[in-house]
Amino acid sequence: MTQEPAPCDLLVGADLILTLDAKGTILHDGAIAVRDRAIVDLGPATEIAQRWRAAESLPGKGRIAMAGLVNVHNHTPLMITRGMIEDIGFAPMYTPGIPQGHWLTEEDAYALSRLGMYELLRAGCTTVVDFYRYPSALARAAAELGLRAVIAGRVHDAEPGALATGKHTYSRSIGEASLRENAELIARWNGHDEGRIRCDWAPHAPDTCSDDLLREVKKLADAHGGNIHTHLSQLPAEITAVKERTGLTPPQLMDKLGLLNDRLIAAHCIHMDRADIELCGKSRMTVAHAPIGNAKGGRIAPIMELKEAGARIALCTDTFSGDMIEAMRWAISMQRINRQGNVLDARTVLDWGTREGAEAIGLGDKVGSLEVGKRADIVLLDSRSPTLAPMVDGYGVLVHSASGRDVDTVIVDGRVVLADGRLTLADGDAIVAEAQSRANALWQRAGRQPIA
Numbered sequence: 001m002t003q004e005p006a007p008c009d010l011l012v013g014a015d016l017i018l019t020l021d022a023k024g025t026i027l028h029d030g031a032i033a034v035r036d037r038a039i040v041d042l043g044p045a046t047e048i049a050q051r052w053r054a055a056e057s058l059p060g061k062g063r064i065a066m067a068g069l070v071n072v073h074n075h076t077p078l079m080i081t082r083g084m085i086e087d088i089g090f091a092p093m094y095t096p097g098i099p100q101g102h103w104l105t106e107e108d109a110y111a112l113s114r115l116g117m118y119e120l121l122r123a124g125c126t127t128v129v130d131f132y133r134y135p136s137a138l139a140r141a142a143a144e145l146g147l148r149a150v151i152a153g154r155v156h157d158a159e160p161g162a163l164a165t166g167k168h169t170y171s172r173s174i175g176e177a178s179l180r181e182n183a184e185l186i187a188r189w190n191g192h193d194e195g196r197i198r199c200d201w202a203p204h205a206p207d208t209c210s211d212d213l214l215r216e217v218k219k220l221a222d223a224h225g226g227n228i229h230t231h232l233s234q235l236p237a238e239i240t241a242v243k244e245r246t247g248l249t250p251p252q253l254m255d256k257l258g259l260l261n262d263r264l265i266a267a268h269c270i271h272m273d274r275a276d277i278e279l280c281g282k283s284r285m286t287v288a289h290a291p292i293g294n295a296k297g298g299r300i301a302p303i304m305e306l307k308e309a310g311a312r313i314a315l316c317t318d319t320f321s322g323d324m325i326e327a328m329r330w331a332i333s334m335q336r337i338n339r340q341g342n343v344l345d346a347r348t349v350l351d352w353g354t355r356e357g358a359e360a361i362g363l364g365d366k367v368g369s370l371e372v373g374k375r376a377d378i379v380l381l382d383s384r385s386p387t388l389a390p391m392v393d394g395y396g397v398l399v400h401s402a403s404g405r406d407v408d409t410v411i412v413d414g415r416v417v418l419a420d421g422r423l424t425l426a427d428g429d430a431i432v433a434e435a436q437s438r439a440n441a442l443w444q445r446a447g448r449q450p451i452a
């Protein structure tokens with residue numbers, strides 16, 4: 001007697017499924033069954049169809065399915081500087097002549113965050129770590145668009161106006177306000193929508209936070225759990241300021257204050273000597289590698305050395321492109337230039353951008369690969385795209401040739417949030433128009449007249 005098929009919410013078919021699990025399982029003509037937001041079965045399409053009766057089905061013809069991409073460091077409101085900062089400076093907070101973060105209203109942050117999150121989804125990113133001022137606006141945008149997100153505030157007590165002119169002036173009231181904002185975020189949003197939105201603490205950088213503020217953040221983050229997100233050894237100005245203030249390098253200071261450990265996700269890690277690299281490696285911290293931003297600033301982070309010393313590497317776009325596949329390609333090229341050899345391959349960077357990134361931010365049991373029991377965060381690519389042929393091992397062509405533009409459909413928590421490249425839960429055209437209009441006003445204030 002044959003068993004009656006069991007009910008499920010969604011069946012996702014694909015000519016090819018790249019599960020990106022640790023064994024590198026690939027399925028031909030496969031299907032994924034989703035119930036209560038999770039993957040309950042995956043295998044050959046004919047077998048899945050016998051076992052499951054779905055409320056909704058996505059046909060697999062012309063589709064490649066893969067695990068959603070995990071971007072471990074980003075600041076969506078900084079979309080305001082995208083397309084301009086790249087030719088003007090490096091890190092926006094330290095750059096004059098552009099719209100400053102402290103000019104943004106909460107509604108500006110929300111509008112720009114929606115733009116950034118739309119772009120991320122469109123390029124196949126299903127999980128992002130996003131932190132900035134007005135973090136509740138970022139959480140609101142992620143909640144609305146359907147993206148999985150770890151949100152944090154931007155804790156600092158360095159005065160931003162002074163920082164843009166190269167000075168480090170610390171203000172207790174600025175520090176307290178940014179702590180309050182991060183605490184309010186956690187109280188309001190942590191665990192929202194069955195954990196789709198999680199909140200953490202994020203001290204901006206060792207030079208923009210005084211020792212007292214870093215100690216305070218550590219205390220609060222220890223009580224809260226989760227990760228601590230920051231920038232580390234990003235700029236020569238940061239190294240100089242920290243040395244002048246404390247006599248230590250940024251990693252030494254973080255270590256002294258108890259922040260350098262396996263809970264720390266630190267972006268950049270560029271300007272490090274051998275001792276810094278050893279210290280970071282020993283701590284088992286995660287480097288949020290931002291190759292595109294680093295290269296545009298003329299810099300290469302020593303990530304292979306950090307990895308060899310014991311650090312975990314994960315990938316991020318750090319705002320200025322939402323395309324994680326592009327970031328993977330840049331990571332490979334930059335390390336090959338840096339080490340004058342074939343030191344990094346497609347499979348490794350794809351793992352950094354999926355499973356390893358998920359593990360680094362404490363979501364390894366939920367996302368990062370397509371496996372039974374994990375949340376259904378699935379990206380569907382158009383297998384008829386000329387950039388995805390010829391498909392040989394499945395990884396090479398994806399990383400070295402494809403781009404976020406090949407993404408067709410995105411599913412987060414078992415819900416289709418992008419179909420045919422369009423958002424399903426919000427009006428993408430209105431998001432772009434609103435962001436342009438707010439950018440116009442902010443750039444005018446910075447002395448530029450946008451042409452749009």
Ligand SMILES: [Zn+2]
Nearest residue numbers: 073231267318
């Ligand atoms: Zn950053």
